[in-house]
Amino acid sequence: MARASLVQSVSDRLLDDIISGELPQGAPLPREIDLAERLGVNRLTLREALKTLQAQGVVQPVPGTRGRVLPMEDWTGIEPLLRAATSTEGKAQASVQLVQLRRMIETGACELAAPLRTDDDLERLEACLEEMRAASADDDVHTFVTADIAFHDVVLRASGNPFLRVLLEPLGRFLYERRYETSAVPQVQVNAIREHAAILEALRSGEAAASRAAMESHMQQTADDLQQYVLRPRA
Structure with missing residues (x-):
């Protein structure tokens, strides 16, 4: 899989986990090493996927810690909002x-x-x-x-x-x-x-x-x- 496609795939999987509540809104993200292992990717790919979600206002980096998932009302990207809208929930x-x-x-x-x-x-x-x-x-x-x-x-x-x-x-x-x-x-x-x-x-x-x-x-x-x-x- 091309790197850009892999990063997008990981970003989508993370977003699906956030929408489903597996990664709760308002809560800290799991450790980077744990997330990467869970998704089966290296930490560089994970970081790029997280940057995509950061640009859409879904994830907020927190210096010195793991960052956190923002509440949906704070999201700024239309794509994650539409993905949430088309989910069963x-x-x-x-x-x-x-x-x-x-x-x-x-x-x-x-x-x-x-x-x-x-x-x-x-x-x-x-x-x-x-x-x-x-x-x-x-x-x-x-x-x-x-x-x-x-x-x-x-x-x-x-x-x-x-x-x-x-x-x-x-x-x-x-x-x-x-x-x-x-x-x-x-x-x-x-x-x-x-x-x-x-x-x-x-x-x-x-x-x-x-x-x-x-x-x-x-x-x-x-x-x-x-x-x-x-x-x-x-x-």
Whole structure:
């Protein structure tokens, strides 16, 4: 295995141990020699892997001692946070947090887009909505979710603020997986089509407040559907 790949592999294994709690957050790391032996690598490789985690705010070096694992709320890298979010332990909480993040970003984006959207934007939104309707009728969840994501991408682009898309772009795969999970439920598709149609009409009116309110309604419906159909334990 190439050295860079080996270092990344060791870094990922350490991160998995931290996420699972085998290396507890807030606790000191094991001795370097013990960690290296446990992972089956030399100490130089281990140090490089730890530097990767240090750069992501997962591990903090402590002069004269072994260093420690930082609490997840102090992590600064998107990659370890996404790895934690896709773990069995963190998936439910991350799904809720993702909707919260989308609510903050996308309601504002929709408000900004209202006076700026073009006729071409409206046509694209209409096309995405029609594709969602057709996919729902065909029970094609993949196409439904793809069209859903494309609809929101048009809104983000129409906002005129490129930073908004950049903020959500690293979450693309996780966004798709969570939407696929909820959109597999037929009633969620019905709700989503209704809410997207309301957003389109609000943007067509050009009224910023109405557009923000329409996206807010959609985000609330998304949160409610997540709780009712995915996170709530089934009897």
